[in-house]
Amino acid sequence: MYSKEELLQGLSSRTVGKKLFVFDSIDSTNICAKTLAEAGIEDGAVVFAEHQTAGRGRNGRTWLSEPASNLLFSVVFRAPLPKEQTVFLTFYSAVAVTQAVESMIGKSVECKWPNDLLLSGKKFCGILLESSFQQAFPAYSVIGIGVNVNQKTFDDEVGKRVTSLSVELGEDLDRRELFQAIIAHLDRLSGDVRAGNFKGIMKTWNSRCAMFGKPVTVTSPHATFSGKAIGLSADGGLMIETQEGTSTVYAGDVSVLQ
Numbered sequence: 001m002y003s004k005e006e007l008l009q010g011l012s013s014r015t016v017g018k019k020l021f022v023f024d025s026i027d028s029t030n031i032c033a034k035t036l037a038e039a040g041i042e043d044g045a046v047v048f049a050e051h052q053t054a055g056r057g058r059n060g061r062t063w064l065s066e067p068a069s070n071l072l073f074s075v076v077f078r079a080p081l082p083k084e085q086t087v088f089l090t091f092y093s094a095v096a097v098t099q100a101v102e103s104m105i106g107k108s109v110e111c112k113w114p115n116d117l118l119l120s121g122k123k124f125c126g127i128l129l130e131s132s133f134q135q136a137f138p139a140y141s142v143i144g145i146g147v148n149v150n151q152k153t154f155d156d157e158v159g160k161r162v163t164s165l166s167v168e169l170g171e172d173l174d175r176r177e178l179f180q181a182i183i184a185h186l187d188r189l190s191g192d193v194r195a196g197n198f199k200g201i202m203k204t205w206n207s208r209c210a211m212f213g214k215p216v217t218v219t220s221p222h223a224t225f226s227g228k229a230i231g232l233s234a235d236g237g238l239m240i241e242t243q244e245g246t247s248t249v250y251a252g253d254v255s256v257l258q
């Protein structure tokens, strides 16, 4: 288990990670970060846990993680972004994790819309963005990041779709080094995000996305679309070419049919 001092040692953040809360066990770092945000905690505060008893995934799912094996943390982000741009916080976080992981393992990471990072076609990182709005602007956003780092085994069914960095590399990684690298990238990129400049972030994300040009099925809360993924819309949705024309979806699970 890491202490707060160990995780902060050598880290020189301007904003993200300047304030850090560390728990051995907690229900969910997202729940805790939201409570802190409601109470007025500063921009960039991070909640880190070695274990979650009620880890949350997208669409009401559970995020399971072996204690002290992976990275589980949430960032409180207060940016003066218009509501329609908050979706880009997911891409921003995905790019920060991608750059940190790639520099540590020397392999290219795949970004999968809307919020997954993959290695060898399997998910090793998920991002859960939760925002609280005051009219057209978010009062705060909480970016929850789960990275499977050193976990070796997964349930049979889950294991077909999910992996960890250590499974892919055949060796364990230093979780502290990876955490600090992700925080450093989040901190470095946060200036662009605050300025509403997502060009570089989206260029990196798009260059790591392998689903464009491929047939996909998207199961969204409202409908299921099948067609060819052709790219992202200006507002971060996934554009799909179907027999009826082009549709843009903003939420859902994507299966890529090779």
Ligand code: BTN
Pocket (backbone or CB within 6 Å): 027, 028, 029, 030, 031, 052, 054, 055, 056, 057, 058, 059, 061, 063, 071, 072, 073, 074, 115, 125, 126, 127, 128, 144, 145, 146, 147
């Ligand atoms: C997903 O892929 O469904 C998103 C998973 C997000 C999991 C992380 S782990 C840290 C943070 N706290 C949570 O309860 N969830 C996020």
